[in-house]
Amino acid sequence: MTTVQKIKEVEDEMARTQKNKATSYHLGQLKAKLAKLRRELISPSGGGGGGGGIGFDVARTGVASVGFVGFPSVGKSTLMSKLTGTHSEVSEIDFTTLTTVPGTVKVHGAPIQILDLPGIIEGANDGRGRGRQGKYIVCTDNIVTDGLMLVIAVARTCNLIFIVLDVLKPLGDKKTIQSELEGFGIRLNKRPPAIMVRKKDKGGIAITNTVPLTNIDHDEIKAVLSEYKLSNADVTIREPNCTSDDLVDVIEGNRQASVLPLFIAAHTATRVYIPALYVLNKIDAISIEELDLLYKIPNSVPVSSKEWMNIDELIEKMWEALQLVRVYTKPRGQSPDYSTPVVLRRGRCTVDDFCNTIHKEIAKQMKYAIVWGSSAKHARGQKVGLDHVLEDEDVVHISKR
Numbered sequence: 399m400t401t402v403q404k405i406k407e408v409e410d411e412m413a414r415t416q417k418n419k420a421t422s423y424h425l426g427q428l429k430a431k432l433a434k435l436r437r438e439l440i441s442p443s444g445g446g447g448g449g450g451g452i453g454f455d456v457a458r459t460g461v462a463s464v465g466f467v468g469f470p471s472v473g474k475s476t477l478m479s480k481l482t483g484t485h486s487e488v489s490e491i492d493f494t495t496l497t498t499v500p501g502t503v504k505v506h507g508a509p510i511q512i513l514d515l516p517g518i519i520e521g522a523n524d525g526r527g528r529g530r531q532g533k534y535i536v537c538t539d540n541i542v543t544d545g546l547m548l549v550i551a552v553a554r555t556c557n558l559i560f561i562v563l564d565v566l567k568p569l570g571d572k573k574t575i576q577s578e579l580e581g582f583g584i585r586l587n588k589r590p591p592a593i594m595v596r597k598k599d600k601g602g603i604a605i606t607n608t609v610p611l612t613n614i615d616h617d618e619i620k621a622v623l624s625e626y627k628l629s630n631a632d633v634t635i636r637e638p639n640c641t642s643d644d645l646v647d648v649i650e651g652n653r654q655a656s657v658l659p660l661f662i663a664a665h666t667a668t669r670v671y672i673p674a675l676y677v678l679n680k681i682d683a684i685s686i687e688e689l690d691l692l693y694k695i696p697n698s699v700p701v702s703s704k705e706w707m708n709i710d711e712l713i714e715k716m717w718e719a720l721q722l723v724r725v726y727t728k729p730r731g732q733s734p735d736y737s738t739p740v741v742l743r744r745g746r747c748t749v750d751d752f753c754n755t756i757h758k759e760i761a762k763q764m765k766y767a768i769v770w771g772s773s774a775k776h777a778r779g780q781k782v783g784l785d786h787v788l789e790d791e792d793v794v795h796i797s798k799r
């Protein structure tokens with residue numbers, strides 16, 4: 399049986415099983431099994447097609463990347479071509495784009511890589527998906543690429559995902575795409591669950607919760623743990639409305655950190671937490687009243703790629719979601735260089751990060767730095783060390799020994 403067939407079997411069994419007290423242990427086991435099988439599918443050795451080939455290893459440029467994910471013909475390539483000036487084939491025929499097409503757009507001085515991707519579809523039996531594992535296959539010349547695996551593999555490495563939707567098609571598509579990505583460890587607009595699992599040598603399973611357990615019970619927790627062969631562990635749950643999926647995420651997320659005791663902090667290994675924007679395309683084809691309703695969808699931006707409507711708002715939202723920090727260099731006795739900012743990411747924007755981005759020797763040579771801008775205490779500039787956290791549009795002078 400292939401991994402895909404095994405996944406299908408577990409999914410079917412989960413669909414057949416009603417959630418109640420008597421089944422919660424069994425459901426917990428199934429959840430964990432499913433997570434393990436999906437991981438197998440995306441790992442290079444898993445034979446799922448996730449391990450490379452055309453389009454998987456695009457040269458990465460720019461300071462951050464945005465991947466375009468959506469069903470066929472929603473207008474991904476139209477948007478990408480117009481944003482970046484790079485040609486990516488457009489047509490009304492589905493599956494026009496067959497591989498990753500990179501382009502670059504400069505936003506507020508920072509080059510951002512845009513990755514146009516093939517359309518993905520749900521389900522197998524509509525005659526379009528053919529080949530290896532039955533699902534989501536795109537064929538080019540003699541090369542067979544597993545389209546979904548390509549999209550998943552590239553999307554996992556992006557700093558932001560645009561889920562592109564066609565406003566003329568049912569917006570339920572949003573849910574479908576989200577759950578496809580979720581199934582492969584991509585968490586959109588979420589943070590790692592506040593759950594800690596600490597492995598011990600003995601003492602069995604001890605569960606502590608600082609919030610009420612509304613969506614998971616002790617049986618289900620134990621079932622998930624036993625699937626991962628954890629028979630002695632302390633589990634601390636601070637996540638409100640924690641589910642067995644959250645628990646699986648945390649355990650899967652830490653799978654590779656085999657050092658004991660095992661402190662399980664997510665956002666490692668197989669779970670990735672990526673911000674997403676829902677780009678509602680083709681608004682040129684709907685009425686103002688319909689447009690008003692669209693504005694109520696969270697994290698969404700209605701646009702028309704073809705008619706270049708509301709693209710400014712899209713670029714601004716993209717900029718905010720990327721959380722980039724531009725820092726301008728000021729050489730001694732000269733004015734700051736505003737033309738080429740050093741671009742850092744929020745959370746990794748200390749003076750040390752700034753130095754290392756320029757050259758790995760600079761931090762060693764630095765005596766102190768002077769910072770002007772919102773992170774500085776005074777307008778005349780503040781003398782700081784390597785630990786100082788910079789803000790967007792700060793100006794920095796590095797004084798060397």
Ligand SMILES: Nc1nc2c(ncn2[C@@H]2O[C@H](COP(=O)(O)OP(=O)(O)OP(=O)(O)O)[C@@H](O)[C@H]2O)c(=O)[nH]1
Nearest residue numbers: 470471472473474475476489493494495517703704
């Ligand atoms: N009315 C309207 N049509 C659009 C818009 N954007 C794209 N289209 C049309 O939608 C069709 C599909 O556009 P593509 O850019 O090829 O779509 P895609 O999502 O890249 O498609 P695949 O690569 O096949 O997945 C084309 O006929 C475009 O001209 C838009 O904003 N408004």
Ligand SMILES: [K+]
Nearest residue numbers: 471489491494
């Ligand atoms: K198309």
Ligand SMILES: [Mg+2]
Nearest residue numbers: 474475494495
């Ligand atoms: Mg396309």
